[in-house]
Amino acid sequence: GATWTYNGPEGEHHWSKHYPYCGGAFQSPIDIKSELLRFDPTLRPIEIQNYNLSPNEQLTLGNNGHSVQISLPSKMHISSLPHRYTAAQLHFHWGSSGRPSGSEHTVNSKQYAAEMHVVHFNSDKYPNMSMAVDKSDGLAVLGVLIEVGEFNPAFEQFLRFINGIKYIDQRVQVPGFNIRALLPARLDEFYRYDGSLTTPPCYPSVLWTIFRNHVTISRKQFLDMATALYSSHAQESSPVPLNENFRKPQLVDSRVVLVSFKE
Numbered sequence: 060g061a062t063w064t065y066n067g068p069e070g071e072h073h074w075s076k077h078y079p080y081c082g083g084a085f086q087s088p089i090d091i092k093s094e095l096l097r098f099d100p101t102l103r104p105i106e107i108q109n110y111n112l113s114p115n116e117q118l119t120l121g122n123n124g125h126s127v128q129i130s131l132p133s134k135m136h137i138s139s140l141p142h143r144y145t146a147a148q149l150h151f152h153w154g155s156s157g158r159p160s161g162s163e164h165t166v167n168s169k170q171y172a173a174e175m176h177v178v179h180f181n182s183d184k185y186p187n188m189s190m191a192v193d194k195s196d197g198l199a200v201l202g203v204l205i206e207v208g209e210f211n212p213a214f215e216q217f218l219r220f221i222n223g224i225k226y227i228d229q230r231v232q233v234p235g236f237n238i239r240a241l242l243p244a245r246l247d248e249f250y251r252y253d254g255s256l257t258t259p260p261c262y263p264s265v266l267w268t269i270f271r272n273h274v275t276i277s278r279k280q281f282l283d284m285a286t287a288l289y290s291s292h293a294q295e296s297s298p299v300p301l302n303e304n305f306r307k308p309q310l311v312d313s314r315v316v317l318v319s320f321k322e
């Protein structure tokens with residue numbers, strides 16, 4: 060489809076011209092405000108299967124012009140939701156070297172340095188991502204808020220290859236590693252709401268799970284992610300830095316945000 064960006068004439072305020080859902084309801088991300096929250100004792104801890112990948116497996120690390128993404132094997136899945144949700148890919152949203160705040164979801168208006176999304180599709184009902192992406196029960200995304208702090212060895216497992224995908228459409232193979240190590244310790248404390256893809260086509264097809272606890276990466280790791288990539292092609296004379304790739308919080312309307320924990 061048309062090229063969309065995060066800023067300028069193709070920026071988020073213009074997305075709905077080519078992608079009508081982007082101007083519709085049930086949009087993501089949102090600001091997770093305390094007064095919106097409702098404790099739900101029926102929310103079960105997230106249970107994931109086969110996230111611990113062997114180094115003998117190869118993952119594709121790629122720059123798709125909008126984010127850095129890692130393709131995931133279909134044996135990885137979430138087993139604690141009403142349907143099996145099979146992993147497709149994970150990617151990130153971040154700020155820039157001058158602005159270490161680039162998360163999409165915010166908590167009481169606090170924006171974190173970055174955010175990771177692990178995208179899954181309902182494989183009980185749909186054969187692949189393409190068939191699931193526009194269905195109301197199609198997708199489940201796990202969101203992890205990221206702060207600058209302690210060095211994170213799990214992130215290094217792919218960050219050490221990032222200079223191989225500096226330009227759009229570049230891909231490298233990286234050895235598998237334990238994707239669970241990218242998630243926070245507690246998978247039983249999270250926010251849950253019905254929302255959408257945060258990029259065009261913005262389909263309202265995502266069951267969002269945002270973990271309560273953030274993870275940390277070091278300042279150098281953040282700068283590696285926020286300054287290494289370009290959304291332009293390698294041979295282009297004027298490279299376009301890939302950063303600030305986050306959508307602003309959207310209207311919550313009458314949606315309720317469920318929480319699995321009490322203060």
Ligand SMILES: NS(=O)(=O)c1c(F)c(F)c(S(=O)(=O)CCO)c(N[C@H]2CCCc3ccccc32)c1F
Nearest residue numbers: 125126128147148150176178188200255256257258
């Ligand atoms: N924040 S978000 O809503 O989770 C989110 C992104 F922000 C994001 F940039 C991507 S993208 O990297 O594919 C670039 C633009 O679609 C995705 N891709 C999903 C949805 C689109 C189709 C598809 C097909 C296979 C695998 C993943 C995906 C995305 F879901």
Ligand SMILES: [Zn+2]
Nearest residue numbers: 150152176257
């Ligand atoms: Zn995302």
